[in-house]
Amino acid sequence: MDRKGLILVKIGGNTLSKLSLFLSFIKTLYELGYDFVLLHGGGNEINSWMEKLGFEPKFVKGRRITDENTLKIVEMVLSGDIQGKVISEVKKAGLKVLGLNGKSIFKCKKLIIDNIDLGYVGEVVEVDVLPIRRLLEERYVVVTTSLGMDESGVSYNINADSAALALGISLKVDRLIFCTDVPGVILREDDKDKVLNKLSIEEAKKLIEEEKVFGGMIPKLESAIRAIENGVKTVQIWGGVDFSRAWNMEEGTLVYKAL
Ligand SMILES: Nc1ncnc2c1ncn2[C@@H]1O[C@H](COP(=O)(O)OP(=O)(O)OP(=O)(O)O)[C@@H](O)[C@H]1O
Ligand SMILES: [Mg+2]
Numbered sequence: 376m377d378r379k380g381l382i383l384v385k386i387g388g389n390t391l392s393k394l395s396l397f398l399s400f401i402k403t404l405y406e407l408g409y410d411f412v413l414l415h416g417g418g419n420e421i422n423s424w425m426e427k428l429g430f431e432p433k434f435v436k437g438r439r440i441t442d443e444n445t446l447k448i449v450e451m452v453l454s455g456d457i458q459g460k461v462i463s464e465v466k467k468a469g470l471k472v473l474g475l476n477g478k479s480i481f482k483c484k485k486l487i488i489d490n491i492d493l494g495y496v497g498e499v500v501e502v503d504v505l506p507i508r509r510l511l512e513e514r515y516v517v518v519t520t521s522l523g524m525d526e527s528g529v530s531y532n533i534n535a536d537s538a539a540l541a542l543g544i545s546l547k548v549d550r551l552i553f554c555t556d557v558p559g560v561i562l563r564e565d566d567k568d569k570v571l572n573k574l575s576i577e578e579a580k581k582l583i584e585e586e587k588v589f590g591g592m593i594p595k596l597e598s599a600i601r602a603i604e605n606g607v608k609t610v611q612i613w614g615g616v617d618f619s620r621a622w623n624m625e626e627g628t629l630v631y632k633a634l
Contacts, residue, residue: 379408380549381511385539387555387591388418391460393616397554398468400618405470405516412507412517413465414477414542416535417449417457418591419556424448437593438486441494441532449532453477453520461518473510474518480506481523481538483531497523497531499541507546536591540598543607550609551602552621553595558614559628560596562587572624575633576600599630 382404386394401411421439422432425448433440441449458474465472483497510517521538523531536553543551559570560582574582579596582588588596599610613627620626 377408378410379404381410381412381546383412383414383539383543383546383548383551385535385551385553386413386415386461387535387553387614388416388420389556390554390614391415391417391420391457393554394461394464395467396616397618398464398470400622401516402468402470404622405514410511410514410516412511412519412542412546412548413461414519414521414535414539415453415457415461416521417453418535420457421449421452424452434590435491435493436488437589437591437595438488438493438496438534439532441496443495446495446530446532450522450530453522458518458520465516465518471513471515472518473515475506475520477520477522477533477538478524478530479503480519481521481533481541482525483523483533484525485531495529495531497525497533499523499533499538502541502545504542504545534594536595536598540602543602544605548607551599551607551611552627553599553610553612554621555591555595555612555614557592558626559612560588560592571628573629573631575631576603577633579630596630603630603632 425432462474480503481499482501483499486496486498521533521535523533561568602610610630611627613621615626
């Protein structure tokens with residue numbers, strides 16, 4: 376079969392419940408010759424488990440402060456719970472699937488932002504893409520978590536959008552779609568929320584500088600900008616239910632480089 380391209384889909388925290396809907400169209404694309412890698416976050420589930428266990432989730436610029444207990448919960452939720460759910464959805468859709476613990480592909484180091492110690496939060500320094508390439512050759516849909524490890528075996532929590540960026544660049548994906556719980560990047564104008572259908576990287580940088588985006592949208596937009604700057608042709612932020620509408624760019628925000 377002619378291979379048409381490699382697509383990386385980042386599954387955000389609460390889009391998991393919509394995954395089965397996305398997968399019917401993803402299967403259509405797969406059958407046309409597109410290959411897929413799915414990388415999942417789990418922000419909302421991690422928060423709710425932290426609260427159940429008596430811990431308070433804390434963030435700096437949209438990144439989770441990760442102490443030892445938090446890391447344990449992050450690992451349990453991502454590897455123990457969410458990945459299994461993603462795998463079973465992909466299987467139910469009738470596709471071949473293999474799940475990877477991000478630790479086996481993401482080599483990272485401790486991330487420091489603004490001199491703040493975020494704990495076990497990692498920044499990717501290298502991605503081992505070989506196992507993924509092999510699996511894609513065999514036409515597996517590859518599912519991975521956003522966990523990582525440094526040279527000495529210390530585990531890290533990587534913001535899933537940052538992990539998707541590193542993976543997208545290393546795999547030279549053709550398209551990166553961030554599926555999230557909002558329809559796209561939203562701007563408030565004249566007391567009305569407007570979803571931007573296009574956003575240049577220059578405008579995106581301005582939105583971050585002017586603090587018009589907050590929380591998890593900061594690392595997401597930063598990752599989208601860097602993906603474009605590093606050669607990913609198509610980058611979208613989307614939060615609908617019908618994946619074909621994202622694919623055809625009828626919904627969501629397309630981040631682009633102005634000529
Ligand atoms: N201008 C903006 N437009 C849209 N969303 C925004 C904006 N500013 C901040 N946000 C927030 O960003 C959030 C999306 O990021 P968030 O990290 O919460 O989810 P995710 O990245 O999809 O999931 P996960 O972190 O679990 O991988 C939205 O729910 C919204 O509250
Ligand atoms: Mg996020």
